[in-house]
Amino acid sequence: MVALSSLGERGIIDRIFSRYVKGQSKDDCAVVPAGRDYLLISTDSLNESGHFPDGTTPEMAGRFFATVNLSDIAAMAGIPLYFVTAYTLREDVDMDYLERFEESMSRQLRRFHTELLGGDLKQGQSNVFSGTIIGRQRKSLTTLRSRIRKGQLVAVTNTLGEQASGYIFYKHGYSRSLGLKLLFSAEPRVKEALKIAEHGAQFMMDLSDGLFSSIAQVKHDYGIGFKIVGDDIPAGKHVDKASFISGLTRTEIACNFGGEYELLFTVPQARYREFAQAMEDEGISVTFIGETWDGDNIIFENGSWRRITQQGYEHFMPKPA
Numbered sequence: 001m002v003a004l005s006s007l008g009e010r011g012i013i014d015r016i017f018s019r020y021v022k023g024q025s026k027d028d029c030a031v032v033p034a035g036r037d038y039l040l041i042s043t044d045s046l047n048e049s050g051h052f053p054d055g056t057t058p059e060m061a062g063r064f065f066a067t068v069n070l071s072d073i074a075a076m077a078g079i080p081l082y083f084v085t086a087y088t089l090r091e092d093v094d095m096d097y098l099e100r101f102e103e104s105m106s107r108q109l110r111r112f113h114t115e116l117l118g119g120d121l122k123q124g125q126s127n128v129f130s131g132t133i134i135g136r137q138r139k140s141l142t143t144l145r146s147r148i149r150k151g152q153l154v155a156v157t158n159t160l161g162e163q164a165s166g167y168i169f170y171k172h173g174y175s176r177s178l179g180l181k182l183l184f185s186a187e188p189r190v191k192e193a194l195k196i197a198e199h200g201a202q203f204m205m206d207l208s209d210g211l212f213s214s215i216a217q218v219k220h221d222y223g224i225g226f227k228i229v230g231d232d233i234p235a236g237k238h239v240d241k242a243s244f245i246s247g248l249t250r251t252e253i254a255c256n257f258g259g260e261y262e263l264l265f266t267v268p269q270a271r272y273r274e275f276a277q278a279m280e281d282e283g284i285s286v287t288f289i290g291e292t293w294d295g296d297n298i299i300f301e302n303g304s305w306r307r308i309t310q311q312g313y314e315h316f317m318p319k320p321a
């Protein structure tokens, strides 16, 4: 017998994916050729015990549910189009809760011109919200993880670590309300992704699991490593406070938690100038944090390079403190 906890989420997926999924490579969405476009299809679920700490409002939950699904389309630089849901709900859930959840989810979907088509509903032991999203993009603009190469420049959008900071504020009793607000503050970077792709990005993924986990997955799946300059990581404005409260370093908070849904992407060196200028013109906040190579994932911190051993968030594994 092999317990799932002995494999971890990534190990489990490896086994299922290599054996049962044909004609796809691991990415934020499955890609299906449709003329000169790809259809982009992805599914993501949230469950109340793992994702919704006590005090999470239905508005926070519903918006976040739409966000995590939209974000997978964003990660491919896709245009989100259609959404279907499948819920398992406890029988004692209040209809008012569900309506508020739906209202908030729908508002977020509408902001990104995504149409809710239907869903499925079951009674069960605990609440689980699953979504399936469909999008589309021209093949040449679709940012596939497989387009990663060594020697590309690595960048992220906006800042990292605000969700981790929120979790720390909540857990340590510093401020539950600010904590929850930050924990659910993620936005799907759909518009940014499109511009980033139009100006030459190659590889892209969202940071749902955090930077360290994400680059570990890329190294494992595509054999390309990342050299990250610690001082260049754009930590969010609450990270210092969260570091003080928790005793964790800025890097641990910004890179080893997840739930951010910012974009990690690469740009060929030759396009750097034009790309950086275009982002400035478009008003899109991106920060270059290193480059890809064929070695291990390493970070320059406190005057020297070290291998990155932290793996960030992973289901079926012990949770970081």
Ligand SMILES: Nc1ncnc2c1ncn2[C@@H]1O[C@H](COP(=O)(O)OP(=O)(O)O)[C@@H](O)[C@H]1O
Binding pocket: 013, 016, 017, 021, 025, 026, 027, 028, 029, 030, 043, 044, 072, 208, 209
């Ligand atoms: N149960 C599963 N069966 C087959 N493939 C899976 C399963 N879970 C995840 N994958 C695949 O593993 C890759 C990474 O998935 P995941 O980490 O869930 O992506 P994301 O962070 O974008 O939601 C994707 O290509 C996805 O299709």
Ligand SMILES: Cc1ncc(C[n+]2csc(CCOP(=O)(O)OP(=O)(O)O)c2C)c(N)n1
Binding pocket: 044, 045, 046, 049, 050, 051, 052, 053, 068, 163, 167, 183, 208, 209, 257, 258, 259, 313, 315
């Ligand atoms: C109790 C709790 N811990 C952490 C978070 C922040 N968070 C949200 S999603 C996530 C990790 C990734 O979630 P997952 O469901 O694995 O998304 P996927 O990688 O499939 O997109 C984290 C750390 C949270 N919302 N609630």
Ligand SMILES: [Mg+2]
Binding pocket: 043, 044, 045
């Ligand atoms: Mg997933």
